[in-house]
């Protein structure tokens with residue numbers, strides 16, 4: 001994580017540009033008021049568990065929000081500046097004085113228990129939709145909704161299809177082929193996970209949010225990818241003193257060898273799509289997008305006057321044009337279909 005001190009502007013933050021790792025890392029380090037950068041790994045009832053890596057020895061630092069932050073939300077994945085006791089020692093509590101600008105935000109849909117649509121993860125660049133090929137059956141409408149959420153958030157989607165040992169993945173893949181979404185197929189073999197290397201490769205160098213409904217094998221995957229996942233959660237719980245981690249908050253886990261992050265999202269089943277602008281989705285179909293030039297103003301791209309039909313019929317999007325347009329419209333329609341299914 002790059003240390004960024006250039007623009008700390010809080011009055012109680014003393015800026016010392018260019019110094020890095022000059023203090024010895026000891027548990028006894030006194031409280032000080034100089035901001036250090038950290039990344040939020042989980043949020044639980046007003047306590048933020050952050051990972052601070054000043055000198056290549058990452059440590060878990062528990063923090064609360066500073067008053068001067070006002071009502072600004074802090075979510076998993078946020079890069080923050082911490083002051084106060086940033087030692088990470090037992091019982092210590094730092095303060096978050098700044099939230100760095102976010103590169104992306106992923107919002108969860110409003111639901112029965114919480115009517116407000118909320119940002120759940122910041123700064124992720126890939127949305128990994130985990131789906132079983134069987135047991136439970138894939139839910140294409142839910143997958144489509146996740147793809148739309150990814151496109152809207154400017155995140156790259158990745159499909160991870162589990163349980164290929166139970167059924168042939170070909171029919172499912174055929175259904176998704178026109179979207180050309182990257183995918184990885186995994187299966188259980190000899191007590192291990194077959195295809196794990198391909199998943200690792202797809203996650204390398206990225207911050208990936210994993211979503212998937214219950215039973216698809218997401219935990220199995222996370223545990224295989226991050227052998228220390230259980231332990232990491234344990235550390236978090238030691239620090240927060242809250243016992244077993246039962247919250248439904250997302251948890252960011254560092255992949256071994258520092259090759260990226262995965263954010264596990266236990267409680268997130270769907271996304272709010274009502275306000276998604278069709279143009280943001282079409283933008284991910286570069287073969288079709290130029291054809292919208294002749295559309296009427298405010299075209300939904302799913303109406304009679306839409307210019308895309310003529311564009312595709314004219315062969316402008318190649319042989320795959322018709323199926324691509326059909327898939328695009330299928331995604332556009334998820335915005336109005338029921339959430340969560």
Ligand SMILES: Nc1nc2c(ncn2[C@@H]2O[C@H](COP(=O)(O)OP(=O)(O)OP(=O)(O)O)[C@@H](O)[C@H]2O)c(=O)[nH]1
Nearest residue numbers: 162163164186187188213214215216217218219220
């Ligand atoms: N046959 C087969 N079973 C699998 C595979 N991956 C996971 N499972 C099984 O599927 C069940 C669900 O796996 P989990 O990893 O707990 O699924 P999850 O998505 O985390 O589900 P929740 O914990 O309910 O959120 C378990 O019994 C796993 O052993 C696979 O590739 N093939």
Ligand SMILES: [Zn+2]
Nearest residue numbers: 295299301306
């Ligand atoms: Zn149109």
